[in-house]
Amino acid sequence: MAIVQLQGVVKEYPLGKLVVSALRGIDMTIERGEFTVIAGPSGSGKTTLLNLIGCVDVATRGTVLVDGQDTGRLSDADLTRLRLHKLGFIFQSFNLINVLDVHQNVEFPLLLSGTLTPGERDKRVRSLIDRVGLTEQLIQRPAELSGGQRQRVAIARALVTNPAIVLADEPTANLDSGTGASIIELMKELNRTEGTTFIFSTHDHAVMSHARRIVKIRDGAVESE
Amino acid sequence: MTLARLIVRIAVRSLIAHRVKSAFVGLILAVGTFLVAFFGALLSSIEVATESAITESIAGHLQIYDKDARDPLELFGGMGLGSQDVGEIPDFEAVREVAAAIDGVAAVLPMGVTNATIFGRNEIDTVLETLRESVRDGDAARLAAATARAKRIVESLATDSATLDAIGEAGEVEQMRTALSEATAPGFWDALDLADPGAAMSKLDWLDANIAPMANDGRLFYLRVVGTDLDLYQREFDRFYVVKGQPVPPGERGILISDRSYEEFVKNIVARQLDVLRRAVVERGESIAADPLLQDRVKRLTKQYRRVSFQLDPEGARVVADALRAHLGSTETDFDALLRAFLAVDDATIAARHALFYEVIAPRITLYEIPIGQEIPLRGFSKSGYIRAVPSRVWGTFETRGLEKASVEQGVNLVDLDTFRELYGKMGAAQLAELSDLKREVGVATVSRDDAEAALFGGGPAEPVEAAAAPTQAAKEVPLVLNAAVVLHDRQRVQELMGVLSERLEAANLGVQVVDWQEAAGVLGQLAFVVRLVLVISLAIAFGVSMIIVNNAMMMATLDRVPEIGTIRAVGGQRGIVVAIVVLETVLLALMAGLLGAGLAVLAIWKLGEVGIPAVMDALVFLFSGDRLYPVIDAQHVGFSMAVVLVVAVLSTLYPAVLAARVPPVVAMRGKD
Ligand SMILES: Nc1ncnc2c1ncn2[C@@H]1O[C@H](COP(=O)(O)OP(=O)(O)OP(=O)(O)O)[C@@H](O)[C@H]1O
Ligand SMILES: [Mg+2]
Numbered sequence: 001m002a003i004v005q006l007q008g009v010v011k012e013y014p015l016g017k018l019v020v021s022a023l024r025g026i027d028m029t030i031e032r033g034e035f036t037v038i039a040g041p042s043g044s045g046k047t048t049l050l051n052l053i054g055c056v057d058v059a060t061r062g063t064v065l066v067d068g069q070d071t072g073r074l075s076d077a078d079l080t081r082l083r084l085h086k087l088g089f090i091f092q093s094f095n096l097i098n099v100l101d102v103h104q105n106v107e108f109p110l111l112l113s114g115t116l117t118p119g120e121r122d123k124r125v126r127s128l129i130d131r132v133g134l135t136e137q138l139i140q141r142p143a144e145l146s147g148g149q150r151q152r153v154a155i156a157r158a159l160v161t162n163p164a165i166v167l168a169d170e171p172t173a174n175l176d177s178g179t180g181a182s183i184i185e186l187m188k189e190l191n192r193t194e195g196t197t198f199i200f201s202t203h204d205h206a207v208m209s210h211a212r213r214i215v216k217i218r219d220g221a222v223e224s225e
Numbered sequence: 226m227t228l229a230r231l232i233v234r235i236a237v238r239s240l241i242a243h244r245v246k247s248a249f250v251g252l253i254l255a256v257g258t259f260l261v262a263f264f265g266a267l268l269s270s271i272e273v274a275t276e277s278a279i280t281e282s283i284a285g286h287l288q289i290y291d292k293d294a295r296d297p298l299e300l301f302g303g304m305g306l307g308s309q310d311v312g313e314i315p316d317f318e319a320v321r322e323v324a325a326a327i328d329g330v331a332a333v334l335p336m337g338v339t340n341a342t343i344f345g346r347n348e349i350d351t352v353l354e355t356l357r358e359s360v361r362d363g364d365a366a367r368l369a370a371a372t373a374r375a376k377r378i379v380e381s382l383a384t385d386s387a388t389l390d391a392i393g394e395a396g397e398v399e400q401m402r403t404a405l406s407e408a409t410a411p412g413f414w415d416a417l418d419l420a421d422p423g424a425a426m427s428k429l430d431w432l433d434a435n436i437a438p439m440a441n442d443g444r445l446f447y448l449r450v451v452g453t454d455l456d457l458y459q460r461e462f463d464r465f466y467v468v469k470g471q472p473v474p475p476g477e478r479g480i481l482i483s484d485r486s487y488e489e490f491v492k493n494i495v496a497r498q499l500d501v502l503r504r505a506v507v508e509r510g511e512s513i514a515a516d517p518l519l520q521d522r523v524k525r526l527t528k529q530y531r532r533v534s535f536q537l538d539p540e541g542a543r544v545v546a547d548a549l550r551a552h553l554g555s556t557e558t559d560f561d562a563l564l565r566a567f568l569a570v571d572d573a574t575i576a577a578r579h580a581l582f583y584e585v586i587a588p589r590i591t592l593y594e595i596p597i598g599q600e601i602p603l604r605g606f607s608k609s610g611y612i613r614a615v616p617s618r619v620w621g622t623f624e625t626r627g628l629e630k631a632s633v634e635q636g637v638n639l640v641d642l643d644t645f646r647e648l649y650g651k652m653g654a655a656q657l658a659e660l661s662d663l664k665r666e667v668g669v670a671t672v673s674r675d676d677a678e679a680a681l682f683g684g685g686p687a688e689p690v691e692a693a694a695a696p697t698q699a700a701k702e703v704p705l706v707l708n709a710a711v712v713l714h715d716r717q718r719v720q721e722l723m724g725v726l727s728e729r730l731e732a733a734n735l736g737v738q739v740v741d742w743q744e745a746a747g748v749l750g751q752l753a754f755v756v757r758l759v760l761v762i763s764l765a766i767a768f769g770v771s772m773i774i775v776n777n778a779m780m781m782a783t784l785d786r787v788p789e790i791g792t793i794r795a796v797g798g799q800r801g802i803v804v805a806i807v808v809l810e811t812v813l814l815a816l817m818a819g820l821l822g823a824g825l826a827v828l829a830i831w832k833l834g835e836v837g838i839p840a841v842m843d844a845l846v847f848l849f850s851g852d853r854l855y856p857v858i859d860a861q862h863v864g865f866s867m868a869v870v871l872v873v874a875v876l877s878t879l880y881p882a883v884l885a886a887r888v889p890p891v892v893a894m895r896g897k898d
Contacts, residue, residue: 056795056890077799083890084797095792095894099235099242111231112797118227141242157796 001068003165003197004030004053009062011048011220022048024220025062032164033195035188037202037211045220046201047092047169053199054089054167055079067164084113088158092169094150096142096157102129103138106156113161128156131186133179147174155183159190165197166190172204184210232802236810239786246782251818253778254870257771258822259829262866264764266830266858271760274627274850275753276716280742281464282625283451283637285334285710286719287726288745289320292738298708299747300338300451301637311338314737317706323729324711329722331714332461337452337645337707341603341615341638343595352378353433356417358518360425365418372417378447379408379436404435448486448638450603452645452705455481461712463626470597470621473641477620480603481639482595484622491593495533495568496582498526503579506572513572523570530564533590541589548585552578597621603640605648615647627850646705708745756848772873779877783807783885790885791893800886804879811878812871819867826866830858 011023022045030036038046051057052064055071064071067086071079083089096105107125110116116124129135132152142150151174158166166187172180184207190196200207208214216223240247280286283300290298291312298311314320314335321333352375359368383405407413417425455473459465468484482491489497505511505519513519534542546560549567557563570578595601602614617640640648713722719741727739743750790803837853840846848854885893 051891054795056894057892058889080794080797080799083795089795091795091894093894095788095795097235097789097792099238099789104234108231108793109796111227112802114228 001032002029002065003032003034003067004028004199005063005065006052007063007065009049009052009059009064011045011052011057012060022220023052023059026217026220026222028215028222030197030199032197033191034213035191035198035211036213036215037200037208038215038217039201039203039208040217040223041203044217046217048220049217050089050167050169050199050201053165054087055083056089084109085161086164088161088163088166090151090154090158090166090168090171092173094142094154096150096153098142101139101141102134102145102153105142105153106160109157109161124160125156128160132156132183148176148179151175152179152183159186162194163196165199168198168200170202170204171200172202172207177206180204180206228802232806232809235806236813239806239810240814246785247814250778250782251814251821253775254815254818254874255822255825257775257873258819258866258870259826260771260822261768261869262823262826262858262862263829264767265866266826266862267856268760268764269862270854270856271848272757273716274854275756275848276742278464278625278627278847278850279746279749279753280712280716281462282627283336283462283710284742284745284750285332285461286713286716286742287711287723288708288740288742289324289711289726289730289737290314290708290740292736294738297747298338298740298745300708300745301449301747301749311707313337314706314709314735316735317704317709319733320709320730320735320737323733323735324709324726327722327725327729329714329718330711330726332457332712334457334461334710334712335454335642335704335706336710337642337649337705339450339452339605339645339649341448341450341605341648343448343601343603353429353437356429357426357521360419360422360429361518363419363422368417368419372414375432376414379405382436383409401435408432408436448482448603450480450638450640450645450648452640452642452648453710455639455641458639465623466626468622468624470619472623473620473639477618478641478644479618479620480601480644481621481623482619483638484624486638487593487595487622491595493532493590493592493594494529495526496587496592498522498529499570499575499579499582502526502570502575506575513570513575523568526570527565527568530561530568533586534561534564545586545589548581552581595619603644603648605650613647613650615644617644642704642706649705649707711739752847768869772869775870775873776877779811779874780881783878783881787881787885788894790882791888791890791895794886795890795894800883803886804882807882808875808878811874815871815874816867819870822870823863823866827858827863830856834858 006026006028009023009026009028010021013020013022026049038049040046048057052059052071053066055066059072066082069078069082071082074082097108100108103125106129107121110121110124126135129138132155134149134152134156137145137149142153145153151171155168155171158168168187172183175183187196187198188210191198200211202208213225215225279301288298288300291314294312295310317335321335324330324333352371355371356368356375358364359371417428419425456475459472467481469487470481473479473481488500492500502513502519502522505516506513511519513523542560546563549555549563550557553563553566555563555566557566567578597619600616600618603617604614623639711726713719723739723741730737730739743754746753786807790807793803793806794800834855834857837855838849839853840849840851845854846852
C-alpha cells in the first residue's frame with residue numbers, strides 16, 4: 001500500500017487581495033520504502049508540498065493521505081501524534097529550539113514520545129549525533145553553531161525517533177560535498193536497513209543521482225517523473 | 226514523569242536563555258506587585274485608622290436603637306437641623322442580655338444623644354468666620370454645613386429670646402427681636418450662596434453687626450451630649466483620654482467636655498485668638514501680612530481688649546501695664562491703649578507676645594469661663610420648647626486619640642445617664658417623688674405631665690401622667706437609654722455579628738434595630754465612606770493601569786515565542802504541552818518578580834510604619850486618625866498582590882499562546898501573523 005497519496009492537492013496563499021497558488025492540483029503516490037527526490041526551480045512549490053505531506057500545514061483543496069490516514073479529517077491531536085511517531089521533518093530553515101543545546105534538541109522528540117528509558121534514549125541520541133559528526137558540539141546551543149552544523153542537528157532530530165517517513169527540505173544545501181555525501185549515505189543505509197521512506201527536495205544533482213525516483217515540479221504542478 | 230520535567234526544564238532554560246528579556250518583564254511584574262501590595266496596605270491602613278477613630282471613640286462597632294425611630298441615629302450629628310428623635314430602647318437590660326450572650330461581643334453600652342447649651346464663648350463668631358472663609362474659598366460643601374449651623378444658632382436665639390431681656394435696654398431688645406425675626410424669615414439664608422460672593426459677604430456683615438452681639442453677651446453655646454454609663458465608657462473606649470481635670474469617679478454624676486469645645490468656646494477669647502494666630506504663623510508658617518483673614522482676626526482682637534481689661538483688678542492691671550510697657554518700650558499711660566497696642570500683633574511679634582500673655586496676663590484672669598471642678602447649669606430643650614437646667618459638675622475635658630484635630634468631628638461631650646435623662650426631659654426617681662408631693666400639696670387630682678413638669682423645671686415632653694404619678698415606681702430607677710453601642714472583639718466580624726445580633730433581637734421581640742458604625746456615625750460615617758470610595762477608585766485606576774502594562778509586556782513576550790511554539794508543535798508537541806511550557810515560564814517569572822515586588826512593598830510599608838506618614842492636610846488627620854499614619858502590611862496584602870499579578874500575567878500569556886498553538890505549525894514557525 002502507498003504510504004503517501006495525494007489527490008488533486010491545491011494550496012493557495014492569500015496575499016492581500018491576491019491569491020497565490022503554490023500548488024495547482026498535485027496527484028502523486030509514494031510507496032513504502034521509496035527514496036524520492038522532488039526537484040524544481042526556486043518557488044516551484046517544493047517546500048509547500050513537503051509541508052502538506054509532513055502535516056505541518058493543511059491543503060486548500062484535495063486529499064493528502066499519510067500512512068493510510070486522510071490528514072484533512074484528523075483532529076489536531078491525531079495529526080500531532082502522526083508527526084511525532086510517523087514523521088521526521090528536516091526543515092529548510094532548520095527550526096531548532098534555541099534555548100536547548102544540541103543533545104537536548106535531538107532528544108526532544110524522544111522525550112515527547114516517552115517510549116524509551118533514559119538510558120536507551122541517551123544511547124540513541126549520542127549515536128545519531130555521532131553519525132552527523134557533532135559529538136564535539138554536544139552541549140552547544142544552536143546560536144553557537146554554523147549553518148551546516150545546525151542542519152545536521154535538524155537531521156539527527158528528524159531521524160532520532162526512527163520514523164516511517166523522513167521529509168527533508170534541501171537537506172544538503174548548506175553542507176560541503178563531503179558531509180553532504182555522508183549524510184546521504186546515512187539516509188540510504190536507513191532506507192535499506194529500516195525501510196524508511198525518504199522524500200527530499202533539492203536542486204543538487206549529486207543528491208539526485210542517489211534517488212531512485214525523481215519527481216519534477218514547476219509552478220505548482222508535476223512536470224515529469 | 227519525564228515530560229513534566231521536560232516542560233519545567235524548557236521553561237527554566239528559556240527564562241535563563243532570555244535573561245535580558247526575562248529581567249525586563251520580571252521588573253514590570255515586580256513593579257505591578259509592589260504597587261498593588263503597597264497601595265493596598267496603605268488603603269486598608271487608612272481604612273482601619275478611620276474606622277477605629279469612629280468605632281473606638283463613641284460608636285462602637287454596632288449600634289442598637291428603636292425600630293420605629295422617627296429619625297435615623299446620627300451619633301456625630303447629621304446635616305439636619307434641630308434634635309433628632311431616635312425613639313428609645315424600652316428594655317435595655319433585655320437588649321444587653323441578648324447582645325452580651327453572643328460570642329464576639331466585648332461590651333454593650335447604654336447611650337443617649339441630645340443637645341444642651343451652656344454659656345460660653347460666642348459660637349456665632351466662629352460660624353461667621355467659617356462662612357467667610359468658605360465664601361472666599363468658594364467651598365460650597367463647607368458653606369452649606371456652616372450655614373446650617375448658623376441657622377440653627379439663630380433659630381435657637383429666637384426661641385431663647387428670654388435671655389435678651391437680660392442683655393440690654395428695651396429699645397435695644399426691640400431692635401434685636403426685629404433682627405432675629407428678619408434672620409429667621411423664610412428665604413433669608415437662601416441668598417448665602419457662592420453665586421454672588423459680594424452679596425454673601427454683605428449678608429455676613431449684617432449678621433456680624435446685628436446678630437453676633439446678642440450671642441456675644443449671652444455666650445450661649447451648644448453641646449452635643451452623649452449620656453452613657455461613664456465607668457464602662459472610660460474602660461471600653463481605648464481612645465478616650467482625659468486632658469484636663471480627672472475622669473468622672475465611679476458612681477458620680479457630671480460632665481466631661483470635649484477638650485476642643487473647651488478650648489474653642491470656654492477659653493477667654495483673647496487667649497484663644499492669640500493661640501490661633503500663633504499656631505498659624507509659628508506652626509503652619511502662614512503670614513499675617515499676606516492673609517487678609519488673619520489681619521481681620523488681629524483687628525477683631527484689638528477690639529476685644531475688654532475681655533482682658535475688665536477682668537483685671539487694679540493691682541493686676543498695674544503689673545500687666547508695667548510688663549507691657551517694658552515689652553513694648555512704650556511710655557503710654559492709658560491702660561486700654563497699651564493693651565490695644567499689645568494686641569496689634571504681626572508676624573514678627575506674635576510668638577513673643579503670645580508667650581508674654583500666658584506668662585503675665587493669663588494667671589491674672591479667668592482663662593476658662595467654666596473652671597474644671599465647678600458645677601454649671603446644663604440646659605436641655607424639650608420638644609415642647611421649654612428649657613430645663615440640670616446642674617452638672619465639670620470633672621474635666623477629654624479627647625479622642627486620633628480625632629484631636631479632625632475638623633469634621635464637632636466634639637461630643639459625655640454625661641452620666643441620670644444627667645442625660647433629665648436633660649432629655651424624663652424625670653428621675655427624686656423628681657417623681659417631688660412631683661407627687663407637689664401634687665398632694667396643690668391638691669390636683671389629675672395633672673398633665675406637661676403642666677407638672679412646667680411647674681417643676683419649666684417643661685418636658687408630653688407623656689401619660691399615670692407613670693409619673695405612681696410613687697412605687699419611683700423607687701426603682703430605670704435609666705433612659707436611647708441607643709446602645711456594641712463593641713466587638715474583632716472588627717472583621719462586624720457584618721457577620723450584625724446579622725446574628727439582628728436576628729436574636731428580632732426573635733426576642735425587643736422592638737429595636739441594629740446598624741453598623743458607619744451608618745450610626747452620620748455625616749462622619751458618610752465622609753469615611755466617600756473617602757474610602759475615592760481611595761478605592763484611584764487605587765483601581767492605578768491598579769488597572771499597572772495591569773494593562775503587565776498584560777502588554779506578557780503579550781509581547783509571548784508573541785516573540787510564537788516561532789518556537791510552532792517548532793515544538795511541528796516535531797510532535799501537543800497543544801497542551803506548548804501552552805504548559807509558556808505558562809509555566811510566566812508562573813515562575815511572576816513568582817520571583819512577585820516575591821521581589823511584595824518584599825519591597827513590605828520593606829517600604831515597614832519603614833513608613835516606623836517613621837509615619839505625616840497628615841499634611843486637616844482632612845488627612847481624620848483619615849489617618851492622627852498626625853501621622855503608621856501603615857501596616859500583612860500576609861493578605863502580599864498574597865493578594867502576588868495572586869493578582871500572577872493571574873493577570875498568566876491570562877495575558879495564555880491568550881497568545883493558545884492562539885499560536887491553534888494555527889498550523891508552519892504558520893507559527895514563520896512568526897508573527
Ligand atoms: N506564506 C506564504 N505566503 C504567500 N505565498 C507563499 C508563502 N509560502 C510560499 N509562497 C509562495 O508559494 C510558491 C511556492 O513556494 P515554495 O516555498 O513552496 O517554493 P520552493 O520550491 O520551496 O522554493 P525554494 O527552492 O526557493 O525553497 C512561491 O511562489 C511562494 O512565493
Ligand atoms: Mg523551499
